[in-house]
Amino acid sequence: MRVMVLVKATEDSERGFDPTPETMAMMEAMxxxxxxLENAGVLVMADGLQPSSAARRVAFDGPDRTVIDGPFPHPRELVAGFWLWEVKDMDEAVAWVKRCPNPMPGPSEIEIRPVYALSDLTPD
Incomplete structure (x- = not known):
């Protein structure tokens, strides 16, 4: 199964990357x-995202589209980075996340979401 592993943003990550000795050590650990992950055949893709100040949202309402410039409020509801993994099940994904170095200074959170497979979307 494929899962998307989402590193939630924090107030620190929303300020942008600051190459301090602490953040550089975190990057090396990551x-x-x-x-x-790559050696185990789990890693499909991974990347970090720039702060939401560099982002835009497009809101849909019927035929109307509205562009909203960042930064966006509530950093802990935003995503700062992600992985796409191929694992046998959610238990394996959780086991990998538990081994992950803390991706942010201070408290942080990682969310694991299964990716739909075509078989999930077609009737039996």
Missing amino acids: GRFNDE
Whole structure:
């Protein structure tokens, strides 16, 4: 099964990347973790996202479209980075996330969401 693993944003990540010794050590630890994922055949794709100040949203209402410039409120509801993994089940995904270095200074959260497979969308 494929899962998208979402690193939730924080107030710090919304300020942008600051290459301090602490953040550089975190990046090195995350690089080693990504190497483990790749060597295990789990990693499909991974990337970090720029702060929402560089983002835009497009709101849909029937035929109308409204563009909303960032930054967006409520950083903990935003995504700062992601992985796409191929795992056997959610238990394996959870086990990998538990091994992950903390992706942010201070408290942070990672969300795991299954990706729809074509078989999930077609009637039996």
